[in-house]
Amino acid sequence: MSKEKGFVTEITPQSEDFSRWYIDVIRKAELMDYSPVRGCIVFRPDGYELWENIQRELDRRFKETGHRNAYFPVFIPESFFQKEKEHVEGFNPELPWVTEAGGEKLEERLAIRPTSETMFGHMYAKWIKSYRDLPVLINQWANVVRWEKRTLPFLRTSEFLWQEGHTAHENEEDARAETMRMLEIYRDFIENFLAIPVIAGQKTPSEKFAGAVNTYSVEAMTKDGRAVQAGTSHYLGTKFAEAFDIQYLDRNNQLQYVHTTSWGVSTRLIGSLIMVHGDDRGLVLPPKVAPTQVIMVPVGPPKTREQVIAKVDELYAQLKAAGVRVRVDDRDDVSPGWKFNEYEMRGVPLRIELGPRDMENGVVVLAPRVGGEKRTVPQDKLVEEVIKALDEIHNTMFELAKKFREEHSRSADTLDELKAFMEESRGFVEAGWCGSEACERQVKDETGATSRNIPFEPSSRKTKCLVCGEEAVHTVVFARAY
Amino acid sequence: MSKEKGFVTEITPQSEDFSRWYIDVIRKAELMDYSPVRGCIVFRPDGYELWENIQRELDRRFKETGHRNAYFPVFIPESFFQKEKEHVEGFNPELPWVTEAGGEKLEERLAIRPTSETMFGHMYAKWIKSYRDLPVLINQWANVVRWEKRTLPFLRTSEFLWQEGHTAHENEEDARAETMRMLEIYRDFIENFLAIPVIAGQKTPSEKFAGAVNTYSVEAMTKDGRAVQAGTSHYLGTKFAEAFDIQYLDRNNQLQYVHTTSWGVSTRLIGSLIMVHGDDRGLVLPPKVAPTQVIMVPVGPPKTREQVIAKVDELYAQLKAAGVRVRVDDRDDVSPGWKFNEYEMRGVPLRIELGPRDMENGVVVLAPRVGGEKRTVPQDKLVEEVIKALDEIHNTMFELAKKFREEHSRSADTLDELKAFMEESRGFVEAGWCGSEACERQVKDETGATSRNIPFEPSSRKTKCLVCGEEAVHTVVFARAY
Structure with missing residues (x-):
């Protein structure tokens, strides 16, 4: 398109x-x-x-x-x-x-x-x-x-x-x-x-x-x-x-x-x-599900272009043979900067840049979409470095999402506490629940949050229902939901 | 089931x-x-x-x-x-x-x-x-x-x-x-x-x-x-x-x-x-599309059963590793004869039998669903023999289907010829056609056969329309169709 x-x-x-x-x-x-x-x-x-x-x-x-x-x-x-x-x-x-x-x-x-x-x-x-x-x-x-x-x-x-x-x-x-x-x-x-x-x-x-x-x-x-x-x-x-x-x-x-x-x-x-x-630059795709895991972009002046592209093609073939879902964007009618933005927006997990100076040094530049700065790696170790980088990106994404969830989770002892949290922020709230549908509905009516589930491994065991104060049968996660 | x-x-x-x-x-x-x-x-x-x-x-x-x-x-x-x-x-x-x-x-x-x-x-x-x-x-x-x-x-x-x-x-x-x-x-x-x-x-x-x-x-x-x-x-x-x-x-x-x-x-x-x-015994599945390409059936008396099954499992692993879609039926509550019929009915392209005498001789029996008798092959060449046999079965199936089609195809110069063929038999009839819908419809009305297509490579070029006798614009294949 x-x-x-x-x-x-x-x-x-x-x-x-x-x-x-x-x-x-x-x-x-x-x-x-x-x-x-x-x-x-x-x-x-x-x-x-x-x-x-x-x-x-x-x-x-x-x-x-x-x-x-x-x-x-x-x-x-x-x-x-x-x-x-x-x-x-x-x-x-x-x-x-x-x-x-x-x-x-x-x-x-x-x-x-x-x-x-x-x-x-x-x-x-x-x-x-x-x-x-x-x-x-x-x-x-x-x-x-x-x-x-x-x-x-x-x-x-x-x-x-x-x-x-x-x-x-x-x-x-x-x-x-x-x-x-x-x-x-x-x-x-x-x-x-x-x-x-x-x-x-x-x-x-x-x-x-x-x-x-x-x-x-x-x-x-x-x-x-x-x-x-x-x-x-x-x-x-x-x-x-x-x-x-x-x-x-x-x-x-x-x-x-x-x-x-x-x-x-x-x-x-x-x-x-x-x-x-996702983030403000666009999609961030987990490497294992990303249609394109690696995008290769040749850089540098026109006179070195042919030589650089030849090397890019050679490295592309190595990655492809190793089962990496890799693509090359060697168009010359758009700038490298435009391409960088484009593939970041599309969430490609890893970008590889290669220019004339990298050629001289026998390296390429790896630019992960999340979790770390650009770094150079030797061309002769490219396949293992790329596989390692994709693994790292996966782990980083999981850890970032987990950290975000932890920062947006809390426990509440009362409906007022839950309400206050839902007003100032959003997230998951763990609370005790007596098991009655009436109390569950009251949470929903007053906060917009619904019971998500009764976690197998709650971070705490609550003893009282957040609404009625009776004995809690379950610890429940409440949240506004899609 | x-x-x-x-x-x-x-x-x-x-x-x-x-x-x-x-x-x-x-x-x-x-x-x-x-x-x-x-x-x-x-x-x-x-x-x-x-x-x-x-x-x-x-x-x-x-x-x-x-x-x-x-x-x-x-x-x-x-x-x-x-x-x-x-x-x-x-x-x-x-x-x-x-x-x-x-x-x-x-x-x-x-x-x-x-x-x-x-x-x-x-x-x-x-x-x-x-x-x-x-x-x-x-x-x-x-x-x-x-x-x-x-x-x-x-x-x-x-x-x-x-x-x-x-x-x-x-x-x-x-x-x-x-x-x-x-x-x-x-x-x-x-x-x-x-x-x-x-x-x-x-x-x-x-x-x-x-x-x-x-x-x-x-x-x-x-x-x-x-x-x-x-x-x-x-x-x-x-x-x-x-x-x-x-x-x-x-x-x-x-x-x-x-x-x-x-x-x-x-x-x-x-x-x-x-x-x-398919044939009167049931399905005949082309090897490339068959969910199970090879069924392995141990045979022989109960006392050798354990030993035979151990060998079958060993050979199974070799075939599986080679990418063959293979299954073992080692149930002891149904007879080998019952199994032979069952998998023939289900169209499994190739059966492997292994009994105590085969063990002694270091061979297995290959029984193709179509195109050839049972034969023994050395166990140490099993993978290549199976792959070869599956190829042969594919080729045999294609050739049998082609031969059948040739035997049930003919060319006709007139509607009467086509009609006679359709009455005595069924199949494909090549005939000349003037290009008019009326002539095409008349074929259908009188014989039940419809124009299937105008083949890119007809076996003959017809010069006259089978219905009106005018100049033929196309050579058409007519047949009763599903």
Whole structure:
């Protein structure tokens, strides 16, 4: 595409208006564009490639743990939603309905899937007959639709892309183990691949998935101190098994309901990583997910250009052979300075500069996007130095995000304390909670913060509910959330 | 899943009822199941993995030729279809419509995409301003929906999976070159990866894509002598550019319409490869696309079992390390004979047997699914022998399919000749055609055969139209088609 489109010429500073900053960055970096359909975006190639890299890595992890992919219909008959009461109440307000097709009115309306527990449930009932058929471990990569009132590119769009795992097991123990296994895969992936520190924990009943017994989540903090739910894993008990009659003959020849799970992450991970890592210069992409990890820019006067480019090409080939995602920008109609800004804005983790003086000295200049100054390294050690630098950038990004989260987290003993913190700043607040929905709702009504989850590893154990002062059953993380 | 579901116990012979054979095979091999939504199937893991392997290889080829992936909305506003007259006429009868969403009636109905020329067109008009922005080479992997009256699993389903490439170019020459480049990628992929010989050619006007200037296709022959369109590539001229106002400033600073192309293959490739290669014992999967390329089965009495399995595991590790998709079936509750039948039915290209006598002799038995008898090979050459055997199986499959097609192809000078052939047999008929739609329709009405394409390399050049006897403008392949 063209170098500069003009429609976004400057990026609004984060401190001035974080939402504007976000929209400026994703449009200027050509990650997305608005579509003519309300709440739906176009994932442009530079945005979609982030999703491809996320997919490839997660898919590998799913398969390593015995899951296989399948594909189920996008249409779900209306009657399916009626079968699980909580499920229909949760999703009904967000469904788009196909009422006509092939020139005729349909006898039964078809929803566009917002999630597929019901369709998987219907098919599993046909396939599962005996304990020998269990577990069933299937994942699906698909588009889903939830007709959201307020949308935000990547983070909340009417149509989005995701994966949804649906598994069936002989008993509660196995299903709960699967639920936690997948949450741990998400935590590990998000922290060690996307460099985003997350808080893993259990959702409160009011925040759980419609139809789940328990929902678990990993929650990240964006640079405006809000929470973003990055992945969820649900233990569904026998609720969907009972709704769809998924029974099997157990080892004692008795009919039993299966225990099911579901778990998913979506393209909101793209929005999350941008909001967690980005800065006033633009995107900052974690090296492991960055489409371009290294950009090489030749510098120096025209007379040395040919010689410099020859060397750049030689080094490029070495990096490429080592599996580094590297590109060269040797255009001569834009200045090196323009290129530096451009690739910083696009979040390329590492820049390599090479000029005539570097040629003489047998070195190149490495300029990391974050965490450290430019430095020179010997050309004959380039591959190992680049791999080391990318590792360092990943670690730096994770540490910076973690430090930011720590600086924007505190604990509160009372609702007033929480309120004061939310007014002066934003962030995560740990507080005791008695377990009543009324107290949880009061926090939301008075501060805008919702319970994010009950962390597995809270930094402190609270003894009293921040609202009513009664004994605390849980320590909860509260935050304003995307 | 369970070993035998019982619902398909025997496979109907192809000669008895080819359609029944097809359904028996795909259900018994657990490639698909019917869904509760009319015309939509569930792609079960063994079926979906074929698609994953097709995707991986095609995606690599698309990217090698400079294309990038993106994702556009599944919803297309009704007004978009009105903008290109032929397009709306072609697709309108097949569209499902979303008329309500989020609890409200929509102001404008939204179609579920049957193809995305219109949505890409709308966005390209925003992105393309100058010749410097061209070419735009974008592909999308997506689900699409066409509300078909008669459906057949994989080959014609209401919802299916596909890729759709959409490109924009400065001029006709570039766009035509792209159209042919992609057709050639399809031809090469289908022949050299799926072992399906195809006839490449141009569609007649009545068979072209709704809105195209020219459509090109690759056509395969199934084992019941029918044609299946395996891939298409379209030169769209400036039709969509005019409909969506995609103009750019050319090198002389003049406003010009871009020339666009589109091209796609779909999950019907799965149906095609089954119908081209399958036999009365079940599936025959081309080695390059087969999820399991090699199945290893230990044989012999219980007392040698442990020792044999140890050797099998050792050889398995060698094959795995060499990149072969290999599995071991060492279950002791089913007989080797049962396993042989099972994996033959599932189309695994190569079986390896190993028993105590083979151990003594330092050999294994290779049993190819097609093209040759069992043979023994030395264990210390197993990897190279297996790779060679898989290559041979691919080549054999291609040659068998080609021979079948040749035996079921002929040329006809008159409609009576064509009709006689279609009555006694099925297959491809090359014949001269004057270019009139009336003559083409008469062939269809009287024989059920439609023009498949105008082959680039016909086996003969016909001089007279088979219907009217006037001068032939083209030599056309006619066949009954899926």
